[in-house]
Amino acid sequence: AKERGRNQHQFYTSELSARAQRRYAIEKNLRRALLQNEFFLLYQPKIALRSGRIVGVEALVRWQSADHGVIEPNDFIPIAEDTGLIVPIGQWVLEQACRQAAQWQQLMPDLRMAVNFSPRQFQDDTLVKQIGATLQSTALAPDALVVEITESLLMGDSTKLTPVFEALLALGVGISIDDFGTGYSSLSYLQRFPIDNIKIDRSFIDGIPGNRDSVALTQAIIAMAHALEMSVTAEGVELESQMRFLKDAGCDEMQGFYFSRPISAEAFESLLRQTKAR
Ligand code: C2E
Ligand code: CA
Ligand code: CA
Ligand code: CA
Numbered sequence: 001a002k003e004r005g006r007n008q009h010q011f012y013t014s015e016l017s018a019r020a021q022r023r024y025a026i027e028k029n030l031r032r033a034l035l036q037n038e039f040f041l042l043y044q045p046k047i048a049l050r051s052g053r054i055v056g057v058e059a060l061v062r063w064q065s066a067d068h069g070v071i072e073p074n075d076f077i078p079i080a081e082d083t084g085l086i087v088p089i090g091q092w093v094l095e096q097a098c099r100q101a102a103q104w105q106q107l108m109p110d111l112r113m114a115v116n117f118s119p120r121q122f123q124d125d126t127l128v129k130q131i132g133a134t135l136q137s138t139a140l141a142p143d144a145l146v147v148e149i150t151e152s153l154l155m156g157d158s159t160k161l162t163p164v165f166e167a168l169l170a171l172g173v174g175i176s177i178d179d180f181g182t183g184y185s186s187l188s189y190l191q192r193f194p195i196d197n198i199k200i201d202r203s204f205i206d207g208i209p210g211n212r213d214s215v216a217l218t219q220a221i222i223a224m225a226h227a228l229e230m231s232v233t234a235e236g237v238e239l240e241s242q243m244r245f246l247k248d249a250g251c252d253e254m255q256g257f258y259f260s261r262p263i264s265a266e267a268f269e270s271l272l273r274q275t276k277a278r
Contacts, residue, residue: 027083029065030076034088038064041096042262045271046114046233046255049247054275056112056146057104058255059097060262061089081120090121091130098138098145100265105144107272114146114176119153128167135171142172146197149175151183158192169194176233181221190228198225202236205256209245222251 033039039061046056063071080086094115101113121127135142147168154161154177168175176197181204189195200221207214218234225232234246237256246254260271 023079023082026076026079027085029067030063030080030083030085030089033063033065034085034092038066039089039092040064041093041100041265043100043265043268044255044262045260045268046112046253047259049243049251049254054108054272055110055253056114057101057268058114058148058262059093059100059116061093061116077118081118084120086118086120087124090117091134094131095134095138098134098140101144102138102140104269104272105140107269107276110144111272112144112146112174113140114148116148116178119150119156122149122153122156122161122164128164128171131168131173132171135173143174146174146176148178148199150178151180151185151189154189154193155183155185158189162192165193179235181217190224190230195230197231197233199233199235199255200251202256205234205236205238205242205246208242215245218246218251219249222249226250 041059041061043057043059045054046058047053048055061073061077063073063076065071077086080089097113097115101111104111124130131145131147132142135145165175174196175194176199177195178199179201180198182201198221200218204214204218204221208218209215222232231252233253233255234242234251235255237243237246237254237258239258242256243254243258263271
């Protein structure tokens with residue numbers, strides 16, 4: 001038994017170190033990726049349900065790795081968060097997205113650009129200053145930027161977070177709660193923070209229109225958001241039946257494969273030009 005215990009111990013340490021080594025390799029590659037500009041953004045349109053028009057766009061990061069091809073955010077954002085590399089990566093994303101939005105506003109003046117932020121980025125005291133500086137250097141109007149955050153951020157220390165949100169509000173930047181309904185935080189944050197928009201998580205949209213619970217929850221979220229004067233975006237809309245339901249339910253915007261997958265900057269631009277020509 002003693003022998004086996006030792007083997008098991010060895011097994012665990014070697015497995016652990018294999019994982020640690022893999023993480024370390026990714027971390028090293030991520031640092032190099034930053035220096036060598038291996039990140040790029042895809043863009044997914046947000047559609048106003050009433051008019052059917054593009055009203056916004058969300059920037060979604062990808063990593064073009066020399067060794068592994070295109071890597072999806074779920075495979076490197078968690079590591080970037082653990083290592084703190086999400087701070088410089090997030091800054092790169094913000095700058096790129098703002099510059100792109102300023103350019104696209106010449107085609108569509110009221111287009112709003114949404115950028116994802118990790119809770120880790122809010123630990124940086126200079127975040128608001130950096131957002132302000134980026135808006136200025138890219139000549140993007142602050143109300144054209146939407147910051148997407150998840151509920152997990154709002155579970156943190158609200159005495160620290162309140163001034164950050166107030167500064168963002170003063171700047172004119174929009175705040176949107178991503179993956180709404182999947183977190184464990186209490187709803188009281190909706191009262192505590194100046195939130196403009198709620199994005200109903202894809203898991204609820206999946207069940208529409210067949211699942212009674214999904215339907216009830218979606219309707220309740222829309223009613224609550226509107227009562228609090230927030231707009232509502234449905235994410236992960238893949239079917240016409242979902243779009244129709246959401247439109248009838250008074251949901252403001254939709255996003256999802258039904259209208260468009262995340263696409264390259266070039267493809268999004270030609271979509272904008274097409275829309276304009278119509
Ligand atoms: P998210 O912010 O919730 O983004 C939505 C995800 O759902 C995207 O995956 C998008 O491609 C996908 N999606 C959109 N419409 C549909 C649909 O109709 N059906 C299905 N099945 N999926 C749909 P993606 O691009 O792989 O991003 C995954 C997550 O990675 C994002 O979830 C976000 O949390 C994170 N992420 C992406 N870019 C950034 C970034 O620049 N910074 C940070 N901090 N996180 C990012
Ligand atoms: Ca998002
Ligand atoms: Ca989401
Ligand atoms: Ca998500």
